[in-house]
Amino acid sequence: MDVARSEVLVIGTSVACRSCQARHGVVCGALSAGQLSELGRHSLRRKVDAGCEIIAQGSENSFYSNITRGVVKLCKVMSDGRQQIVGLQFAPDFVGRPFVRESTLSAEAATDAEICVFPRNLLERMILETRELQRSLHAQALNELDAAREWMLTLGRRTAEEKVASLLHLIAAHAETATSTAIDLPLSRAEIADFLGLTIETVSRQLTRLRKEGVIRIENIRHITVPDMDALAKKISG
Amino acid sequence: MDVARSEVLVIGTSVACRSCQARHGVVCGALSAGQLSELGRHSLRRKVDAGCEIIAQGSENSFYSNITRGVVKLCKVMSDGRQQIVGLQFAPDFVGRPFVRESTLSAEAATDAEICVFPRNLLERMILETRELQRSLHAQALNELDAAREWMLTLGRRTAEEKVASLLHLIAAHAETATSTAIDLPLSRAEIADFLGLTIETVSRQLTRLRKEGVIRIENIRHITVPDMDALAKKISG
DNA sequence: CGTGATATTGAAAGGTCTCAACAGGAGTGG
DNA sequence: CCACTCCTGTTGAGACCTTTCAATATCACG
Known part of the structure; x- marks a missing residue:
């Protein structure tokens, strides 16, 4: 850095x-x-x-x-x-x-x-x-505005687990290979926390929680795979 | 309604x-x-x-x-x-x-x-x-984008008291008479809560807190006066 | 003066944060 | 090749802030 x-x-x-x-x-x-x-x-x-x-x-x-x-x-x-x-x-x-x-x-x-x-x-x-x-x-500009407002909903109204799931979903949506469920995190834990309005500890805990629930696999710090994308989507309430 | x-x-x-x-x-x-x-x-x-x-x-x-x-x-x-x-x-x-x-x-x-x-x-x-x-x-669109991103900072990183102060500041900034410190709230407590990502109870508590601190006077439910706008601004960390 | 909606206040619960210890990996130098 | 260090990330325990649930207060309205 x-x-x-x-x-x-x-x-x-x-x-x-x-x-x-x-x-x-x-x-x-x-x-x-x-x-x-x-x-x-x-x-x-x-x-x-x-x-x-x-x-x-x-x-x-x-x-x-x-x-x-x-x-x-x-x-x-x-x-x-x-x-x-x-x-x-x-x-x-x-x-x-x-x-x-x-x-x-x-x-x-x-x-x-x-x-x-x-x-x-x-x-x-x-x-x-x-x-x-x-x-x-x-x-x-309008696309960014939509994205910003969507994220306002995440910041204001979603729980920590939903926030982390939302981030994974967002990044997966931008991954080049749409079919692949392998996620390359472009952000460190500290950056994820700054994006989600959380602390790094909470981000870490929610990631392990999603892992224990079987929603994600943490291959290593920057690589996560999602066996079932629908299961991830279900973690993000409407 | x-x-x-x-x-x-x-x-x-x-x-x-x-x-x-x-x-x-x-x-x-x-x-x-x-x-x-x-x-x-x-x-x-x-x-x-x-x-x-x-x-x-x-x-x-x-x-x-x-x-x-x-x-x-x-x-x-x-x-x-x-x-x-x-x-x-x-x-x-x-x-x-x-x-x-x-x-x-x-x-x-x-x-x-x-x-x-x-x-x-x-x-x-x-x-x-x-x-x-x-x-x-x-x-x-660009102005709205700036406003949305500014509010993302409020939603993600400010405390309840800072959030309420931010809202009052935002509304005061849009009041027609710039010199006047009388604020006409266009929102109910429930709407304020939905704007700030809080509950109505927390909004209410933070308003009475600001009142007890002397930062605002609550004339009635929809009318608030700010004796010292700088004191209000100080409640919103940079 | 009831009645209903909105707002305030209180007490307890719960989620997230803070502080602290520990783990894992990358790079360095012996 | 291994020990060492630094940095990042994980995990735990307790504190704190916000929420939840409940009771009360206030106001508009018939």
Whole structure:
């Protein structure tokens, strides 16, 4: 965590875009070939280690980025240190808040990740020029809003066990192989606690509880398998 | 609550628009004079009593509306009856989710309110035609997203006393007279509990606690005054 | 002045947190 | 290769906060 660093890999080009996870994502999928090429010429691929901060809470937004690999957590911290993860973003999500000066939250790589960084002015110009891009960003904002409100229900009204089950369900839903029931946790126990509004001890206890109930198998700290996804879903009341 | 009803008052016209709270709000402020007139000709003013449901969770979106008076709560309910208010909307906010078939939450008048109802097809056409309208709706979505995430911090990490103080602070921030410290609660104790992820008893206890500490005065059930707004803010850890 | 709905208050139960000890794994150096 | 250390995660016991259940109070309304 303390040695987390980021490294600029290559200058993005149209060539690099062709095989990019985010090529048909929120931003790039909304651009014309010409725009994509222009954006590509001015973009940078950055490799960010787990724990590396991409955007700091309260900092000025000077760039935007696409997640091309890995998971990014959006985090709010209080002055006394309490903190809450308010969103998880997966490739090929867009990260940043165009036309807004200051970020109200921090974005940090949860896993080793790769992002494609766009200069602020260029992207803002393209948004103004391209209806489809604006529509696409609007759609992502609405999806994030739905996710945030769904999570508010979890934070406010679900028990610790339901919360943990909800998280596993959420992550399973984002796993690439939909049929597979093997879950790669992108978060440490402390991060799970910060996402669920619990302590790490409670998270740990609820995980072992789900294990003893036979709902999950804990292969190791970061790998969990779900023999019966319906049984997991039943742990999450409606 | 059980006798809540809604009543169509008048057909909106350009004349009615002139004195409307929402005239320069999210939707109407983004339209040209011609568009405003067209929208006005096809809109209805509806008066909705407190407790009246405007949009039902799981229902089809067949119309959209502007709040022209009062407060609307956005609510999610679980199959076992637990429920969570995931947002409060004040005049002149826009209510609804264009281009989405089914609502994932319910919208209900918290106070007696008035809304201006737009037909689905017309508004969706205008959004497609009018960049400024889309931009404006995008901006509201982002504001709601920020509010939702801020509230996630409250739900996940604040104590009961901090939660109640946060709610009072939120409502005071939306009060028309900024200098006044008199708060008109738009919510019952049960609704406050559903917004804060608490029980009504805990809400009640925390309110009397704040009263005994001298932070608030409870004039009556729906009216609270805050002698020292800074003292209230201090109850909400950063 | 009853009546019902909403709100407050009290006492006990329960869930989550706090504090503390222990376990497991990765990396390091002997 | 093994001991050592550090870090993360697990488990236990007791405390604390919030909930639950119950009784009482307050207010609007007929």
